[in-house]
Amino acid sequence: MGNAALREIAVIEDVSFDSLDGVVAVDAHNWLYRYLTTTVRFTSEDAYTTEDETEVANLIGIVQGLPKFFEHDLIPVFVFDGGVTDLKSEEIEERREQRERYEEQLETAREKGDARVISRLESRTQRLTDVIHETTRELLTHLDVPIVEAPAEGEAQAAHMARTGAVDYVGSEDYDALLLGAPLTLRQLTSSGDPERMDFEATLEKHDLTWEQLVDVALLCGTDFNDGVDGIGPKTAVRKIHEHGDLWGVLDTEGEYVEHADVIQELFLNPNVTDEYSIDTELSPDIGAAREYVADWEIPDTTVERGFERVEDSVAQTGLDDWM
DNA sequence: CGTCCAAC
DNA sequence: GTTGGACGA
DSSP, X not given: OHHHHHHHHSEEEEOOGGGOOEEEEEEHHHHHHHHHHHHHHHSOGGGGBOTTOOBOHHHHHHHHHHHHHHTTTEEEEEEEOOOOOHHHHHHHHHHHHHHHHHHHHHHHHHHHTXXXXXXXXXXXXXXXXXXXXXXXXXXXXXXXXXXXXXXXOHHHHHHXXXXXXXXXXXXXXXXXXXXXXXXXXXXXXXXXXXXXXXXXXXXXXXXXXXXXXXXXXXXXXXXXXXXXXXXXXXXXXXXXXXXXXXXXXXXHHHTOOOTTHHHHHHHHHSOOOOSOOOOOOOOOOOHHHHHHHHHHTXXXXXXHHHHHHHHHHHHHHHTGGGOO
């Protein structure tokens, strides 16, 4: 499978939080997804559900997740998804159908009372609703955290911003950022240990590949968008790309076929991104307004108190508003 | 979902 | 080297 293969190829090293500073573009969708699942797991449902049954666990997740950046001199820029490409829409449609199947399985598991299956499926069926996106934007705005609206994929836009030097890092948990050419990607920003830094140029050098060839290697091993070729893993893929120059050379001699290969190549090499955005990294968060906003959504003080205190402290200590 | 191990 | 299954977070 693709992800494990890319990890094998990528140059990744552990870095300490202390050694980092700068601006990191975060794919809002992925980040929210992670924090939603953990928030939902460790917080009582009442805490993030309003009287009319609207679930806004994202507000808790944001308050608890942002201090991690501020306390380590990192300024996040949240990049939101825009429209989608054709291939991507197909994929999303497939995922939607799959999610419905999971929900059916979930019902069965509940009937049987199988706790392990229930929690596994629940994390998969977590939805990012319009309310969640909107309230996320508003809370981030109160905290003066920069927001960028991507024309298509947030991940691609984040990588573009890193490539053009507008930000120092992409913050992401998956390996797509490497294929999108993001120079430096920080992984595991959300977990408690030290993060990992994935290095694009070092990866190309290590295997003597061009960016295009790296994407072809990934296509042979399998990506989120294709299954890859049977019997070809990371080692063989790199060797065959060296031998034949590119994906088409390999596929020709192998008599193999990868569906949508040309579209997937473009998705990584020439994604739909924009330079029409502005980010101000001198933050002056209005923590009072943020507290009020969260309270308006009926989130109990006790759940977010600690998070807001950490934001306040890190702002006071590092002077975020005159950091840059 | 990531890591480990056994089998081909 | 690659794959798939088991297993734990």
